[in-house]
Structures are given as C-alpha cells and as structure tokens.
Amino acid sequence: MTEQTTATGAVPELTLNNGVTIPQLGFGVFQIPPEETRVAVAQALAAGYRHIDTAAAYRNESGVGAAIAESGMTREDIFITTKLRNGDQGSPREAFEASRTALGVDWIDLYLIHWPVPSQGLFTQAWKELESLYAQGRIRAIGVSNFLPEHLDELLATSTVVPAVNQIEAHPTFAQAGLAEKSRRHGIAVEAYSPLGQGRDLENEVVAELAAAYGATPAQVVLAWHLGLGNIVIPKTVSPERMRENLAASTIKLSNADLARISALETGTRIGADPAVAAFTQL
Template structure:
C-alpha cells in the first residue's frame, strides 16, 4: 500500500477505509472485514457515533497497534470543550492514542475553530495524537488557523471527487505542506458512470470505482472509500495496483463540474450533537 509522509514525518496509508454513515451496531463487523481485507487505515469521527465499534474491531483483530493508522474527529458542538471531547473519543475507541485528530468542520459562525486548534496542538504535544489536522477547511479557515499556529495542520480532509475536485483548495493546502485527503471520493457513486471512467475501466480491466480511486492515488490524494461489502472492500483496495497514464489522469480531470454533494463549509453550522 502506498503511503504519504505527513509534514511531521508520520506516514499514513494513502488508501484507507471510512465509516461515515456506518450504523453503530454494524461497525465492528464491517471494520473487522475491512481489516481482514488488508486495510490498515481507518477513518471515523465522534459525530458518526461508531468509534466504539471501530475500537472493538481493532481489539478483536489482534493486529499490532503500530501497524494501524486511526483517525477520529472533533464534533462541531464540542469545539469549546476540545480536550474533554478528545478524551471521550479515546475512551470510546479503547486506545491510548490516535494517529490523526481532525477538527471536523470549521463552523465559522461559532468563532471557535482557532481556539480548538490551539487545544489540538496541546494534545499533539502529549503524544496522544501523532498528527493533527482539519477537515472541510476552506482557504479563509486555513489562513485563520495558520496566523496563530505553532503547528501547521498535517491534513485537510474535504469533499473531493472527479466532478468536484476543489483544485484551488487542494493547491493551497499543499502549498502549506498540508496533505489532501478526499472524502466522498467516488461522488457517492455519481461519478462512476462518466464515459471516460467506464472507458478506462474497460481498458484497464478494472471497475469504475477502481479507476476513480487510482486517479486519486495518482493525483496524490489520501482517499477513504467505504463499503459494507467485503468483496467490494477488496476491489477498492486493489485500486492501489492500477497505474494510470498522464493522459488517463487528464481525462478524469476534465470531469470537473462543480458538483458539490455535501454541505458548504463557508456556512455549515450543524452541531452534530
């Protein structure tokens, strides 16, 4: 599995497994299947309410902790109580540390995300999170954090897929040494029927999903697809072996259409509580 080395030297598997919208009661089984398939990077969040299932799967797997990369995120409504929220996530996961802790959304209307970042820096100093970063941060949010930061975020995780590439935001993030991590990497399936994707799938003897994931990897994105089906999990993981040409990549780049699926971080204000 290819890895990306973050700006503090911590390596992260470039292709991971996300558990957004995985029901809490099914999380342990699904994550156990993912670990058995070969995933070593698991992405969860307090707002998903399935951290405990992720932790139970880790414990049941018997995989040494140092072989795993675990990400969780600060719930929006807890930005004023970041330390307590982090400790609750550790407890739910049953872990002594996580590999990456993210501010889930900036929620600019609260005016708390820069304060929360300073607490993440304190958490990082304890060793309880090997790296810290942000999610759904636009340029203005990055600027506000960086203006008073002692630590540059290691990751910016945001919606990114062929029809919504956010190329300027990705470029800004990378210019600061911040790795780009894509969620909804397949456009929640909407991008898989594009003729350029299906054509490349036939050419490479792959599935459309594998082609899009290979595009992410070729572009340098960290990517966290999800699936409840063990066969699909393995198919997604196998995308790491697909090598696209520069022309292949450009043909998918051309699909950009500004097709956002999720909320706009400039105005999103849900508490997640």
Template sequence: MSQIPHLTLNNGVSIPQLGFGVFQVPPEETQRIVEDALEAGYRHIDTAAAYRNEAGVGAAIAASGIPREELFVTTKLRNGEQGSAHEAFQNSLKALGLDYVDLYLIHWPVPAQGLYTEAWQVLEKIYGNKEARAIGVSNFLEGHLDSVLAAGDVVPAVNQIEVHPTFQQTALAEKSRSLGIAVEAYSPLGQGADLQASTVTALAEERNATPAQIILAWHLATGTIAIPKSSTPERMQENLAAASITLDEAAVASINALEDGSRVGGDPATAAHSQL
C-alpha cells in the first residue's frame, strides 16, 4: 500500500492528503463502501449532514476496529441549519457515534441568508470545547473568507472547494493558502469528465498509470488535499496508489494548462439550497 502523504493544518493537526469522499453514496450502501475504503487503506473519510449517510460512516468506523486516533473524520453543517449550528453539530456527532470529529466545515456560505459568520462563531465554540480538532469552511469565495476572518478569532483550517484540472480556482486557492488555509478539492476528477483529457491520458500511458492516478498525483504535487469517491475496492486501491506517482514540473504545468472554467458544481456566490 502506498504511503499516504500528510499535510499539517494551521493549528498543528495532521490531515491525510488523500481521503475518501462519500458524496452521493446511498445511505444503505455507505457502511459497506466505507468499510471497503478503510480496508483498502484510507484513513481520512469525508461526509456531511446533507449526504444523509453519517450513520453509515459511523457504523463502518465502529466495525473496522481501527483505533479512533488513526482516523480523520470530516463532516459539514447543512445550509438550512446555519442558525442552529450547535444542535446540528451534536446531531452529526450522534449519527456518527463519535465523541469528536477531526474537521467540521460550514458546507456553503449561502450569502443570501446572512448567517455564515454567526455559524462560524458557533464553530469556534465547538473547536474551543475540543469537539472538533479543526474547523473550516467549504465553497467560500474570497469575500466570504474575509467576512469570517473579520467576525471571528480562529482562522479556518481548510477551505474545501471544487478543484480539478479544468476548474482550478487558482486565485481562490492562492488567497486561501496566503491566509494559512489549506485547500481541499472536492470533485477532484471533475466527476470523471477530466479523465478523458488527452494530456491526462498521455501522461497515464507514459507512466503506466490510470488517468485518475495522474490527476490525483497532480493534486498531491500542488499541495491540495483530495477526496475521490469510488464504490469498488479495486478503484479505491488504484486511487490510493496515486501517492506513489511523482509528477515533474513539466507534467504539472501541462495539467495546469487544462483550465477552461468547467465548473461542475454550484456557484457559491448564489447557491442557496437548504440541504434539508
């Protein structure tokens, strides 16, 4: 099994740079799939209250027998619960069957609600109570980050945003890192669309690798945390093996050149779904 690299967050907490995401994993399949991921070697699991599969993640963790301190578990606050963040967090802990999470994120800013800075102040209290080892945000644009920093005392540890070769959000990533905020990529493969890029397939052929491994190796090379999803053990293991692939500067630059603005998720400036 490839050694998974770790990054150190701004509060000293270590996070595996390659994790396993459960977005759109059906609740009834979550325990089995997460058990397979843990068996494959993943130690970083990313879920969210909005995915409605936290209980399956928790059941898989309990069944695995892996010591809790060896796992990194992330969950997220639903948009419609920004005004009741403390209760929402407690519900997530209960669903997961855990005493604490390693990372708790505000899932989207939903600027139309005007509640995300209030929610951030609640997350700071959760962090102060040691119920989350780190707190952060997801889908926060530059202005949202500025508002959180002005309203709070804790700099977010992570900004989880859509990042893949054809949609890199370079300015936002640079802004986040300049503030000491780690960048975590969701939809790291562009939900599969970027696997067909000729640059990616050529690099994969040169290195006897899969296109997914090349893109994940690019994320690792650029200092980004990535959380790919798969439902098959073979693909899970293939994705983990990306940690053994080293891309040189020319290869990284060739993938950087694929940027074309192809967003596959919502726009954080306007997204306002409740997730309830």
C-alpha cells in the first residue's frame, strides 16, 4: 500500500489485482444535481481528493469532466470511475464511448457494470465487451457493482479478466461481510457506497463514543472503520468543510478492538435496492 499526500494528510492507495493503484478514499457524486456537480468536484479536487466516482445513471458525468478540465491537473493525477447503466448492458461499447465523451477524457480508470440485473441475463455478455475495451487500453481496470455471490460465481465461470472491484452498499449496520470476504478471496477489492448509511449510522451510540475518544467526528470514525477493513470508500457531500473532514479520516487509525465494536453494529438492514431482484433500466 502506498500513500498520496494531500493538504489534509496522507490518503492510502490500494493496488488492484492488475497492478493499478486507486486512492482508497474518494469523492462520490451520486444524487448531486448535474448543474451542481462541476462546482462540487472542483471543491473536492481543491480539498485534495484525487478519486472521483460517477456513473452514466447519475447524469452528471459532463460536470465531473468540466471540473477536471478546469482544474489544471494532468489526467494521470485523477482517478475516474464511471459505470454502465442497466439499460445499456446490450450495447456496452457505445455506452462506454458516451461516458468517455461526456467526461472529456481519452480513457477511464475504472469502469463498472452498475447492477447485475439478473432478469436481463446480459451481464456476462456485457463483461466480454468490457474485457475487450480493457484489452485495447481504453479502460485501466474493469469491475462490477452490486454483484452478490451468485452473480460473481456466474461471471467468474465465463470471464477471462477477474473484476478488479465490487462496489457494494456497505456501512456499519449493513457491512455485507460475507460478500466482502468472497470478493476479496477472488482478488476483488471491495468499494463501499452509502458508507455512512446515508447518515443513519452516525447516530449510533458506539460511533458517538468512539468519536469522542478519538477526537473525531462520527463520520470520520465510520470512514476510518472502512479504511481499517480495507474498503475503498466514496463519501458524498457538497459542503467543502465536510469534504475536508471526510478526507482527514485517513489520518485516523482505529484499534482492532474498536474496528470490531463497529462491525458488531450489523443489523442486516439494507437501505438500497436488492441486487437479486433490482431490474430498473436507469435510462
């Protein structure tokens, strides 16, 4: 593991299964309106973030691209993740090109199948196209999102390239520890979205107690828990102050006992859709 130095401290970088490095703490733009994304990403880059996570379904890729273009940073300095919409699984090459164009970049660092949508029966076919784009150097790493164990098994049975990442809903009360362990066993890094439980997990007494003990905010403690488990994590906020606070979580090292206390908050309650049955097109 290496570290990337920022104004708020050192952000660790994980090495993916193909040797590509990714900043472990990034900035997510889910639910940020397109017209606000440009400003939010510019502020995130100014705060020290070098990993931006978007998706075609968020309809704000162009805002991400505009902020990056105006930042004055070289393309190599910023890690960009975007995702294939569910309704585009039948035409992933065209969808990739649309995302690349919207972002205004020559390549994408990490491209994910956003949801398996098992009812469509297309994700293994889409993966073959991603493998082709990867082989051509158009994408530095390919991965999946919201893939449950059975979806990983189906994909791995026919794939040539093992996914670099599985981006899943993960937070203290819904850590999906079994899925995370299976992913890692296959060399697939775990990336957490909704890492704070959309704010709900910050109200837990254990989190509050640890925040006081470490002289940190509840959000910083939860993000430090993710980092301690080895998760890649992409919190979202439009507040510059919160951006800096979240980034500073990389300086907090929780003890193994405190990591375990937070992991014990598991309730099995999912916030988002169930990937086993989710079938929305995102179009």
